[in-house]
Amino acid sequence: METIKTYESYPLWFVLLSNLVTLPIYALGAYIIYGFGWIYIALYLLYCLALEIRLFKMSCVDCYYYGKLCFSGRGLICSWFFKKGDPKHFACKEISWKHLIFDFLVPIIPIIAGIALSIISFNWWRLAAIVALLILGFPVTGYLRGSLACKFCKQRELGCPAAEAFNKKT
Numbered sequence: 001m002e003t004i005k006t007y008e009s010y011p012l013w014f015v016l017l018s019n020l021v022t023l024p025i026y027a028l029g030a031y032i033i034y035g036f037g038w039i040y041i042a043l044y045l046l047y048c049l050a051l052e053i054r055l056f057k058m059s060c061v062d063c064y065y066y067g068k069l070c071f072s073g074r075g076l077i078c079s080w081f082f083k084k085g086d087p088k089h090f091a092c093k094e095i096s097w098k099h100l101i102f103d104f105l106v107p108i109i110p111i112i113a114g115i116a117l118s119i120i121s122f123n124w125w126r127l128a129a130i131v132a133l134l135i136l137g138f139p140v141t142g143y144l145r146g147s148l149a150c151k152f153c154k155q156r157e158l159g160c161p162a163a164e165a166f167n168k169k170t
Contacts (some may be wrong), residue, residue, distance in 0.1 A: 006154040008068070014148070015073040021136055021144055022072065028133040029110035032126060035117040048106060059093075061085035064155040071149035091159025107137030 026048050030041045056078040060066060062085040065075030114130040117123075150156050156163040 004151060006157055007152045008154065009065075010069045010071050010152070012069065014071055015069055018072045018144060018149065021140055025107055025133065025136050025141070028129045028136070029106060032110040032114040032117070032129050032133065035121075035123075035126065036113060040113075044109065047109075051102060051106065054102075056082055059090065062087055062090040064090070064158055070155075071145075071153070087158075090155065091161070093161045095161040095164075107133050111137075 026045065029044055029048070033040045033044050052074075055074065060070075060074050060078035061082050063070065063075055064087060066084050066087075067079040068075050070076075111130055111133060114126050114133075118126060118130075150160075150163050153160065153163070
């Protein structure tokens with residue numbers, strides 16, 4: 001059986017790759033929602049920010065990578081704003097697909113908005129943004145997290161509810 005090396009701190013190239021997926025998801029979502037006006041862009045981006053803060057407070061503070069570069073860099077960023085929690089709490093959390101609905105809404109909301117706007121007034125740029133968002137938001141993010149991020153994660157070895165939830169044998 002092959003033993004996979006875990007990272008004490010992820011390489012910077014990996015953090016950049018991760019954010020080259022996440023940030024365009026937010027930007028594409030904002031671009032698509034732009035058809036409804038600036039207030040909706042602001043509400044969407046505030047929603048994204050609220051999810052990031054929730055992640056910091058609920059997970060990152062207790063994670064092995066607190067104060068270090070995790071796959072997304074959030075472990076380091078979290079340490080700038082929040083006090084370290086208890087690493088024992090991280091592995092005790094339970095997670096299921098229903099816990100992730102708010103995260104899935106980040107691409108789903110603009111996709112639905114984009115479809116509605118396309119029915120009203122078709123635009124090729126909007127369609128391209130919807131397709132890009134679909135690709136980045138689901139298969140690319142899934143691959144990045146499942147096949148790259150989690151594969152080398154020290155917290156996964158120590159106990160990670162997300163890794164357990166997604167890697168259940170059915």
